[in-house]
Amino acid sequence: MIEKLSAIGGRALEEIEKTSSFESLDQIRVSLLGKKGSLNEVLKGLSGINPEERPVIGAAANEWKRKIEAALEVRKSSLEKVHLEQQLQKEKLDISAPARLAHRGSLHLVTQTVRRMMQIFGRLGFDVTLGPEAETDYLNFEAVNIPADHPARDMQDTFFLGPGVVLRTHTSGVQMRSMLAQKWPVRVLCPGAVYRCDHDATHSPMFHQVEGLWVDKNVRMSDLKGVLQFWARELFGSDTQIRLRPSYFPFVEPGAEVDVSCFRCRVKASDDCKICKGTGWLEVLGAGMVHPRLFEMAGYSGDTEGLSGFAFGIGVERIAMLLHEVPDLRLLFQGDVRFLSQF
Secondary structure, three states: OOOHHHHHHHHHHHHHHHHOOHHHHHHHHHHOOOOHHHHHHHHHHHHHHHHHOOOHHHHHHHHHHHHHHHHHHHHHHHHHHHHHHHHHHHHOOOOOOOOOOOOOOOOOOOHHHHHHHHHHOOOOOEEEEOOEEEEEEHOOOHHHHHOOOOHHHHHHHHOOEOEEEEEEEOHHHHHHHHHHHOOOOOOEEEEEEEOOOEEEEEOOOEEEEEEEEEEEEEOOOOHHHHHHHHHHHHHHHOOEEEEEEOOOOOOOEEEEEEEOOOOOOOOOOOOOOOOOOOOOOEEEEEEEEEEEEHHOOOOOOOOOOOOOEEEEEEEEHHHHHHHOOOOOOOHOOOOHHHHHHHO
């Protein structure tokens, strides 16, 4: 029996040393140490052996079992090390290969347009001034010559936040804040979000304006036209023309709608022009000379002889849509990366 155990154990150790896979190693373990394994079969036969020989044979069997288990563990560790090295070689990263470029965002089209206009007017000496979007009813309306019973209030559907507080319908309140905060001369640019109850393909409940104000001695309508002509040519092209059409705004007198020549067909009206619809002109903003009532509301007194000024207001989304031929205003606010990434 001792010889049989030695033969089984010796052969097992040789097979364990030669095996090259985890599957084969596990098969050897089962064939030797499993319930029906060769080593256990020997141990089951101890009952038919002389009682004096049983301890010797049992000790020999247990010793071979210990040697086989140790050999299995050593071989398993060796195979794991080889497998890991093969996997590392297979999955090795080539750090010299060019990396995939990360996605980079960009400024929103509205922000780009605002910054472009701020840069243009900044070259003319306008300082940027900001104000609160939740404005007092007084500064939003009455201080800019729109009293409670004024019909102009019907032109702007307003969001009321509470008694005497509204979401500003224009940034004109910032202009008045500037005049209240400093003595003339005043030359400010007031960009920001404004709010009105309106929503369709060309209107949004929230949109953006850039308003400008210039107050000083002997400021004339021709100065207003010159500033807007410079802005239009910088924005739409050096051969752009502007025209002023009489219009009414409660905070200016006289007031005007300002058109620019169509940058697609340049006044030579073309019936197939999708930009100007064959008129040759595009309406872009409202402007005019500051109403004297605003100077009174601002507390300008004393030496005011010859004091005058002009103001203008530009819808940013309108300009962005014209420059980039965006067909629907709502595209600017839907957050579709496919659309925004074009700009």
